[in-house]
Every structure is written in C-alpha cells, then in structure tokens.
Amino acid sequence: MSLTSRAKTAKRRRLWAVFAGLSGLGVAAALILTAFSDNLVFFHSPSDIIAGKVAPERRFRLGGLVEAGSVQRQSDGTTMLFRITDTAHSVTVTFKGVLPDLFREGQGVVTEGMLNRQGLFIAREVLAKHDENYMPKEVAEALKASGQWKSGQGNPGTSPAPK
Numbered sequence: 521m522s523l524t525s526r527a528k529t530a531k532r533r534r535l536w537a538v539f540a541g542l543s544g545l546g547v548a549a550a551l552i553l554t555a556f557s558d559n560l561v562f563f564h565s566p567s568d569i570i571a572g573k574v575a576p577e578r579r580f581r582l583g584g585l586v587e588a589g590s591v592q593r594q595s596d597g598t599t600m601l602f603r604i605t606d607t608a609h610s611v612t613v614t615f616k617g618v619l620p621d622l623f624r625e626g627q628g629v630v631t632e633g634m635l636n637r638q639g640l641f642i643a644r645e646v647l648a649k650h651d652e653n654y655m656p657k658e659v660a661e662a663l664k665a666s667g668q669w670k671s672g673q674g675n676p677g678t679s680p681a682p683k
Contacts, residue, residue: 565665566609569635576637582611583630585663591625604629604641606663611635615643622648628660 563581564574574580587610590603600619603610613631623629623646633643 563630565606566604566611567606567665569611569639569641570609574635576635579632579634581630581632582613582641582643583628584611586623586625586627586629588625604631606665611641612639613641613643615646617646619646620648624648 563583566582566584568574569582582604584604584606587603587605590601590610592601593599594601598618599614599616601612601614603612605611613633615631615633627648630647631641631643632645632647633641635641
C-alpha cells in the first residue's frame, strides 16, 4: 500500500469518527429536548379552554376561582367534582384524593392535569392559596384579563410581607 493511500484511509477513518460523534450528539440533544418539552406544564384559564387553545389529553395547569355551589363529593367518598371559573367561563374538574385544607368555594386554586375528550378536566394535583393575601400569579393575571381583579386582593404571585 502506498503512502498516499494509507493517508487517505486514515483521513477517511477520522472523518467517519467525527461524523459518528456529531450524529451521537445530535441524537442526544434531540432526546433531551423531547424529554424537556414533555415535562413542560403550561398554565391556562377556563376562557383559554373554551376558546379551544388547549388540546385534549395534554398536561397543563388550570387556574381560577372555585365556583360557588359547585363542589360535590362523589359516592366513592374520595372523588370531588367542582368547577373552576375566571368569572367569564367555567370548567368542570374532577379530582380523586385529599384536597388541601384551604380549598373552598370562592378561593383561588391551580390544578394540574389534563382535559379529556368530553371537556372534563382530570386533576392530578390541586393547589390552594395559603392565605387571604396570596393569589398565584397566573390566577391573578387571568382575573385581570377578564376584568375581575380587585386591587385589594393582594399582590399577584407574592406572599404578604411579615408583620
């Protein structure tokens, strides 16, 4: 084998090694980005759902106020059915488990779950605000967008200053 032919073979091997390394990095980056996008949870209000901005069977957070008179305990004793409203629209939510102690009608909540094909939101988690001066930032923004925000409802997304 001549010297130029060996040099070409070594150069070709290095080129293939670089190509394989870059391909491996590309596949790894694609897998990481796919896993990251699957774990993103977006916030939506009931008005977004009614407007069709949310695809069924995709995980997201739904926030608003628990509609007065809507909380019902189902016959199994652990499933709760209630409605979340942004005062413009409401969405029915079902949750199986123990609700937070601060959960009640008229209070701000953020639920995490998915919308089924029938339009029922199936919650995996329910978060209630921790005192009367706190409202999750997303809920406050949804209420402001609907024109229902009252200035005395505290700072959106922040805890009150210690007294």
